[in-house]
Amino acid sequence: MGAYTVKLKERREVAESTMAFLFDKPAGFEYAAGQSADVTLINPPETDAEGNTRAFSLASAPLDHNLMFATRLRDTAFKRVFKTMPLGTEIKIEGPFGSMTLHKKAARPGVILAGGIGITPFRSMLVQATKANTGHQLILFYSNRRPEDAAFLADLQELAKQHPNLTLVATMTGKDKSQAAWAGETGYINNEMLARYVQDLAAPVYYTAGPPALVAGMRKLLVEAGADEDEIRSEDFSGY
Numbered sequence: 001m002g003a004y005t006v007k008l009k010e011r012r013e014v015a016e017s018t019m020a021f022l023f024d025k026p027a028g029f030e031y032a033a034g035q036s037a038d039v040t041l042i043n044p045p046e047t048d049a050e051g052n053t054r055a056f057s058l059a060s061a062p063l064d065h066n067l068m069f070a071t072r073l074r075d076t077a078f079k080r081v082f083k084t085m086p087l088g089t090e091i092k093i094e095g096p097f098g099s100m101t102l103h104k105k106a107a108r109p110g111v112i113l114a115g116g117i118g119i120t121p122f123r124s125m126l127v128q129a130t131k132a133n134t135g136h137q138l139i140l141f142y143s144n145r146r147p148e149d150a151a152f153l154a155d156l157q158e159l160a161k162q163h164p165n166l167t168l169v170a171t172m173t174g175k176d177k178s179q180a181a182w183a184g185e186t187g188y189i190n191n192e193m194l195a196r197y198v199q200d201l202a203a204p205v206y207y208t209a210g211p212p213a214l215v216a217g218m219r220k221l222l223v224e225a226g227a228d229e230d231e232i233r234s235e236d237f238s239g240y
């Protein structure tokens with residue numbers, strides 16, 4: 001754990017109202033896929049009662065050259081500054097934090113349930129596992145309202161195409177409100193959808209992250225579906 005000053009290198013839209021922020025990885029900053037960091041704006045032009053620090057999962061993989069965070073751009077002082085600060089602006093990061101990392105025994109399958117921006121730690125895990133060729137069999141259930149809202153969707157589709165060990169089950173819960181074509185799953189992740197893709201529901205290690213209400217809902221669903229409660233690893237994005 002340490003504190004580092006890093007410069008904003010690139011900013012790119014990864015879904016509607018959702019942006020990824022890339023920084024140079026500072027020497028000595030080591031992290032595991034799935035961990036997070038505290039991001040602090042230095043002397044921002046505006047601030048509010050929530051202050052200048054937010055926790056963000058590292059959406060980059062440890063094998064990537066850059067550090068990447070991604071967030072929904074809500075109308076808060078922190079996000080307004082984050083969205084508009086010039087490239088080259090310095091921020092402080094502290095970390096890494098968190099223990100939701102991919103299990104070591106690759107023979108055991110992993111099943112990930114991600115909703116919306118809760119995809120960030122899993123983008124890191126999946127890129128790391130595929131780049132490092134760990135051999136894990138992984139299924140990602142990824143729920144969004146519309147394809148337009150699904151951060152990193154095209155990247156994840158491409159990753160799944162290239163890696164037979166990875167199955168992507170993206171589902172849209174509000175497809176009728178979308179302009180985009182969608183031929184994949186629709187509706188909320190539920191027992192029936194899980195059972196269609198996971199042969200032995202008691203076997204995998206499960207992962208879920210996102211706003212606390214979503215994580216609680218996913219845990220309940222998994223236990224009802226027959227998952228081993230001790231094998232559910234999760235990260236609450238408290239603050240949402």
Ligand SMILES: Cc1cc2nc3c(=O)[nH]c(=O)nc-3n(C[C@H](O)[C@H](O)[C@H](O)COP(=O)(O)OP(=O)(O)OC[C@H]3O[C@@H](n4cnc5c(N)ncnc54)[C@H](O)[C@@H]3O)c2cc1C
Pocket residue numbers: 036050054055056057058070071072074075076077078079098117120121235236237238239240
């Ligand atoms: C370990 C961890 C990892 C995290 N990873 C990520 C990540 O990868 N990406 C990410 O985006 N966030 C992540 N978060 C959450 C993040 O830290 C912020 O809390 C979140 O992004 C909200 O910040 P904000 O500036 O939009 O709202 P804040 O200013 O922090 O919001 C303050 C309060 O107002 C409410 N609020 C503000 N705007 C709205 C709105 N439009 N609608 C409803 N309620 C509102 C919030 O619910 C909150 O109670 C993570 C949190 C933790 C603890």
